[in-house]
Amino acid sequence: MEARLGSKQYAVALAGLVVVLFVVLSVLAPSTYPTVGNVRSMAYQMAPIGLLALCICLTFLIGGIDLSIVAVANASAIAAALTMTELAGPLGTTGATLVGVLACLAVGIVAGFINGMLVSTLRVHPIPITLGTLALFTGISTGITEGSTKFGIGSLEFLGVQTVVGVPVPFLVFGLIVGVLSFVTLYTRFGFRMYAVGASEKVSRFARTDVERVQVRTYILSGFIASVAGLLMFAGTDAASVSFGSSYLILAILVAVLTGVDPYGGRGRILLVVLAVASMQQMQTGINLALGRWSGATFAAEFAWGLLLIAVLGLNRKLSRQAGDRRTWRSWLGPGDVDGPESREPTAPGSRRR
Amino acid sequence: MIRRVRSSRELLLAILLVGLAACFTVAAPEFLSLNHLFGIGRSSVVIGLMSLGMLLVLITGGIDVSVSATAVGSMYIATVALDKIGYDGTFAVGALVACLIGGLFGLVNAILVTALKLPSLIVTLGTLTLFRGGLLAFVGTDRIRDLPAQMTEFSRSQLFTIPTDGRPAAFHVSVLILILVAVGLACALRWTIWGRSLYAVGDNEEAAARLGVTVTRVRFTAFVLAGVLAGLAGMMSGALNRAADPFTIVGTEMEALAAVVLGGAAVTGGRGTVLGTMLGVLLITTVGASLVLIGIPTDWRQAFVGLFLLLGVGIPAIRQRRIERSTGVVVAN
Numbered sequence: 001m002e003a004r005l006g007s008k009q010y011a012v013a014l015a016g017l018v019v020v021l022f023v024v025l026s027v028l029a030p031s032t033y034p035t036v037g038n039v040r041s042m043a044y045q046m047a048p049i050g051l052l053a054l055c056i057c058l059t060f061l062i063g064g065i066d067l068s069i070v071a072v073a074n075a076s077a078i079a080a081a082l083t084m085t086e087l088a089g090p091l092g093t094t095g096a097t098l099v100g101v102l103a104c105l106a107v108g109i110v111a112g113f114i115n116g117m118l119v120s121t122l123r124v125h126p127i128p129i130t131l132g133t134l135a136l137f138t139g140i141s142t143g144i145t146e147g148s149t150k151f152g153i154g155s156l157e158f159l160g161v162q163t164v165v166g167v168p169v170p171f172l173v174f175g176l177i178v179g180v181l182s183f184v185t186l187y188t189r190f191g192f193r194m195y196a197v198g199a200s201e202k203v204s205r206f207a208r209t210d211v212e213r214v215q216v217r218t219y220i221l222s223g224f225i226a227s228v229a230g231l232l233m234f235a236g237t238d239a240a241s242v243s244f245g246s247s248y249l250i251l252a253i254l255v256a257v258l259t260g261v262d263p264y265g266g267r268g269r270i271l272l273v274v275l276a277v278a279s280m281q282q283m284q285t286g287i288n289l290a291l292g293r294w295s296g297a298t299f300a301a302e303f304a305w306g307l308l309l310i311a312v313l314g315l316n317r318k319l320s321r322q323a324g325d326r327r328t329w330r331s332w333l334g335p336g337d338v339d340g341p342e343s344r345e346p347t348a349p350g351s352r353r354r
Numbered sequence: 355m356i357r358r359v360r361s362s363r364e365l366l367l368a369i370l371l372v373g374l375a376a377c378f379t380v381a382a383p384e385f386l387s388l389n390h391l392f393g394i395g396r397s398s399v400v401i402g403l404m405s406l407g408m409l410l411v412l413i414t415g416g417i418d419v420s421v422s423a424t425a426v427g428s429m430y431i432a433t434v435a436l437d438k439i440g441y442d443g444t445f446a447v448g449a450l451v452a453c454l455i456g457g458l459f460g461l462v463n464a465i466l467v468t469a470l471k472l473p474s475l476i477v478t479l480g481t482l483t484l485f486r487g488g489l490l491a492f493v494g495t496d497r498i499r500d501l502p503a504q505m506t507e508f509s510r511s512q513l514f515t516i517p518t519d520g521r522p523a524a525f526h527v528s529v530l531i532l533i534l535v536a537v538g539l540a541c542a543l544r545w546t547i548w549g550r551s552l553y554a555v556g557d558n559e560e561a562a563a564r565l566g567v568t569v570t571r572v573r574f575t576a577f578v579l580a581g582v583l584a585g586l587a588g589m590m591s592g593a594l595n596r597a598a599d600p601f602t603i604v605g606t607e608m609e610a611l612a613a614v615v616l617g618g619a620a621v622t623g624g625r626g627t628v629l630g631t632m633l634g635v636l637l638i639t640t641v642g643a644s645l646v647l648i649g650i651p652t653d654w655r656q657a658f659v660g661l662f663l664l665l666g667v668g669i670p671a672i673r674q675r676r677i678e679r680s681t682g683v684v685v686a687n
Contacts, residue, residue, distance in 0.1 A: 065475075118664070122671040127417065127475050128611075128621045132663035135608050139657025146653050250483045253476060263473060299490035306484025310477060314470050 004195050005269045006260045014260070014275045021282040029289050040168060042281045044161075044236065047170035048073070050277035051229035052248055053255035054178060055222040057273055059126070060256055061185065062214060063198040063265025064119060066222045067130040070249045071137035072111045073230030077240035078141050080104035080231060081150040088153045097155040104231050105224060111137060112223020116216035141242045149241040152234060160235030170232045175274070177225060182271040194218060198265025247302055254309045255280050257316060283308075363618040363670075367633040374640060382647035388516055388523035390643070395529040396594065398639045400425070400603070402532045402632065403587035404610040405617075406539055407580030409631045412614055413543075414576045415556040415623025416474035420463060421584040422607040423485035426600060428455035428581075429588030431493060433598040436502045445508040445593070452589035453582045459485060460581015464574045482607070489600055498598040505593045528590050535583070540628035552576060556623025605656075612659050613638050616666035638662060 026034040052069050059066040084100035119126045185191035196204045197214045234240050258276035261268030291297035378385040404421045411418040432452040466477045512524035543549035551572045554562035592598045617634030619626025642655050
């Protein structure tokens, strides 16, 4: 089990990081940091990034990556905004909102399906494919909106800004989805197959796993979750634009790497994404507290995220190499198989079923 | 076999380009005007230079998405530095400084990817935000309009001009620079040991190592050169736009990648040619520059870039699937 989930110590260390960050920042800013208001506002911001990070985690788990998530989130939010304003007249506010939400999620599912089908039928590494769909989805959204910001009809307030027993609704949505997916990855057959495909696509084929189906389902899940993130972003501001969340992709990857999910697939604990996003959000707030008045603060934060991503990745690689993992970066761009050069041999039975 | 496939890709691109040009000409006759054609050449320069750098990295089996940040970073830093010391010599020195700075950025990528053995996509995504964030936070966010004199002068230096009915069509020097760099690189890739070892490393790292190729060093040079070329691209962009704007060039790494992949380079490494890349660049800039002529708003430009990228990846993959299915043999990528 430990081989699949990563070490227990890592989970403890991550929890420790969250606590330490909280204590340190509370000491540095005793009047503003450890307040209900601050924690609540951090919870609001955590939800969309946490969901996007979840997309990366899931695709990492099967040895892939979905770089199009932010584009999908924005496209979904734009779809919601456009449908709602269009239908507000004929259907009334409630009807329009309902259809808008459905349209939003449908965009995510369709986008995920496109990614999944391309990855599984072309059997090319998902990096160039999802970079392509990233450009495609962004391009279509830009074309439709002409690059402008689209506004909704202010009907999603309950999703965006309300709280239930003190907990912000977006965070509840995030928690619910993480809980469900944590269960799915750990205790269902599909989850087991995700780990198996991530550990070795070839062995999975020998074990008669329908690798393609696992891939398509995972990318659909990723697209769906990205559209939920888009919905939350839209609900919070009642606005949607292609230019929103430009730094979210790097943040999502950073959180996924912090979660301890192996980018090469087959190892990681989905539940830890909550701790990872909590520590990331605290660092974000810390940076804001420290540099708040400086005009370059957002750019300095970008600089810090880049630095952190590389540092965490390097640390993770070092740890996993100590644990005897000999896979190199080269295999990561291998021809659709984590085993790299060996995949030039005849493929496993069942691999040419399509 | 491989050679045949490769040459057919370039032929296919050339045919596509001619077909596209024919369509554009029918829809809008001014497409064929010398002004428009030379304009396409001019707008190919920046993406073209970045694509050539990207090509080198892709051949070795890596990927570098930080080229846009490198380009804008080296352009801006070089301009600011030249401005500070009040340098007013030739443009070549400015370009050289930008290349050096770009090389330093490339060096960072090279060290991270080769020494620490980290996946190049995530590393370069990280350095993309790192370079850009660092530039905007610590160097400046101002758009510098009043450039060192030699840059403005360079933007006006045309190789030759052809008088037309309206505005005379001018062939800019930078296009010649792009062509020279491309030819030089093509020769180096084809006829030098370094060039051949790039392909060897990308095709099969293990085999290359056993043949005595220093894999790390080869990969290192690819990343550094990509940085140098991106620096040059940045300087060209600054000079051609007559302004050093730290917010330009963002997102063009996508177009460069699309061009390279469309040109036949495999993301798995070991394949790709300069000619193919240049045709890919030409295709993308032609479409980008001509959409307006046929009445499609430029907002759709990125959608086409995405489509081209997917086609570039998809077509060879489908072809390979078909070969596998008909022969029952798995072809090495």
